[in-house]
Amino acid sequence: MEIIETTARLTEAVADARRRGLTIGLVPTMGALHAGHISLVERARRECDFVIVSIFVNPTQFNNPDDLRTYPRTPAADCDLLRAAGVDVAFTPTAEEIYPEPDTRVFDLGPVAEVMEGAMRPGHFNGVAQIVSKLFALARPHRAYFGEKDFQQIAVIRRMAELEGFDDLEIVDCPICREADGLAMSSRNVRLSAEQRAIAPRIHAILESSVASRAEGVSPADTAAAVLDSLAGVEGFKPEYYQIVDANTLQPLDAWPEGRDAVGCVTVWLGDVRLIDNIKYPAK
Ligand code: PAF
Numbered sequence: 001m002e003i004i005e006t007t008a009r010l011t012e013a014v015a016d017a018r019r020r021g022l023t024i025g026l027v028p029t030m031g032a033l034h035a036g037h038i039s040l041v042e043r044a045r046r047e048c049d050f051v052i053v054s055i056f057v058n059p060t061q062f063n064n065p066d067d068l069r070t071y072p073r074t075p076a077a078d079c080d081l082l083r084a085a086g087v088d089v090a091f092t093p094t095a096e097e098i099y100p101e102p103d104t105r106v107f108d109l110g111p112v113a114e115v116m117e118g119a120m121r122p123g124h125f126n127g128v129a130q131i132v133s134k135l136f137a138l139a140r141p142h143r144a145y146f147g148e149k150d151f152q153q154i155a156v157i158r159r160m161a162e163l164e165g166f167d168d169l170e171i172v173d174c175p176i177c178r179e180a181d182g183l184a185m186s187s188r189n190v191r192l193s194a195e196q197r198a199i200a201p202r203i204h205a206i207l208e209s210s211v212a213s214r215a216e217g218v219s220p221a222d223t224a225a226a227v228l229d230s231l232a233g234v235e236g237f238k239p240e241y242y243q244i245v246d247a248n249t250l251q252p253l254d255a256w257p258e259g260r261d262a263v264g265c266v267t268v269w270l271g272d273v274r275l276i277d278n279i280k281y282p283a284k
Helices: 007-019 035-047 065-070 075-084 124-139 148-164 187-191 194-199 202-209 212-216 220-232
Strands: 002-004 024-029 050-055 089-091 143-147 170-174 238-246 262-270 273-281
Touching (some): 007 124, 024 035, 035 050, 035 170, 050 124, 089 124, 148 262, 187 273, 220 238
Parallel strands (some): 002 089, 050 089, 143 170
Antiparallel strands (some): 238 262, 262 273
């Protein structure tokens, strides 16, 4: 595995791979890698000839300076994991390398970016669009892999790719990886205290127990209200929102969409740790 820190060297390595006719897979990450990331890497390894994993804690997507400061960073362990997973390139640039000048681009991300995380974290998705568009342009992947824990982020990235004309690039969404007790894997989980870690799986349990509502004819609004009530009832949880949205448009639903999946997206604070998760309410 080659560890590349500069955009110039990455451009060279990618041009070489392309010349050799290799299929390039990109897994963008912010490091602090866990089994969820590795499942994306393994899928990229199965489906592509040349796998690039980027590790970059992107400052432009943090609307909260404390969150950026405390975001876990484990570069040496990350590189060990990637080497063991058979990755070709770990791209680990500095902020100066990625943003030699401030990135002032504002993306017209539309309605998918206006709800939920978009409403709660102003500028967050524009920052995601900035970094992912740069990574797409540099790594020129045939396929890029993203985890469905950040369900809304995938929709935003698809919109950015459409706007920027990344037409030949396949965006591959991969299922959420969970711990044995149901907690969605996240780099932020390491910041939970033992007590918080013990209650955190209730998020998934509460969401999952609401899935039957659709078949029972309970409306999306009543389902969401019941989920929020249950979450608020757990001592130590401060739910920020729970919204049931159309899985394609990400817009809130008055009624279950005929023949289409809905997704319930949640954010819960445990102390100063902000966790997100989601669950599908399948059409059938
Ligand atoms: O999901 C993440 O880890 C980040 O938002 C991403 C896609 C790597 C962009 O910084």
